Amino acid sequence: MATTLVPTLSARLSLTPKSTLAGLLDGAWWPRSRDLATELPPLVDALEERYGRTTRVMVNPARWPVVPHKVAVTGHTVHVGWFTEQDADKMILLSYAVGRCDLLVIPPGTEPAAAARLMTAAAVPGSVLAAGVLMSDEAATGRRARDARSDEDTWETDGGSTLPPPQHPIVGARMIPLPGNPWR
Known part of the structure; x- marks a missing residue:
């Protein structure tokens, strides 16, 4: 029986x-799934040139259904640990050569436009925004964008106006006399 190797993305x-x-x-x-055993090898390979050989990875288990203790990558094994106190949207990778690499982890199902904004924001040199702050800011931006699209859709479908027609005054309403008004 021949085995076919599936190329990793x-x-x-x-x-x-x-x-x-x-x-x-x-x-x-921005991983494609929540499967650390599948997603870590391409990430570690991509980081090796800049950060050296990654030896340990730390995640918050809130975002990963299964956290394996070890993951085989090209030429070595990476030890995986988890800490509930760590920001759920961040991953920490450790290497002997450079030390530490902290990455924002964008959820796999994120819309491409939102993922692009998050990837750009997380890569700003010297940024003091934490992973959780970037994610909550993006959630708020996404809501504002959806609300704006909703308003635009309303404008397009109701003939061009989102405001109701002006109301006519109610006949028989009590009139308030103004100073100097002879109708008292």
Whole structure:
């Protein structure tokens, strides 16, 4: 029986440019699934040139249904640990050569436009925005964008006006006399 090797897809990754400005994040990673055993090898391979051999990875288990203790990557094994105190939207990778790499983890089902905004924001050199802040900001931006599209859809479908027609005054309403008005 012949085995067919399925080629692994490259990691969707955005890293901060090499700079002296250190920020809270070193970039962003947009995995295709929540399967760490499948997703980690392409990520570790993509980071090896810049960060050296990754030896350990730390995640928050809130975002990963299964956290394996070890994951086989090209030529070695990466040890995986989890910490519930760690930001759920961040992954920490450790290597002997460079030290630490902190990445924003963008949820797999994120819309491409939102993922692109997050990847750009996480790769800004010297940024002081944490992973959770970037995610909540994007959620708010996404809501505003959806609300704006909803308003535009209303405008397009109701003949061009989202405001109701002006109301006529009610006949027989009590009139309030003004000073100097002889009708008291």
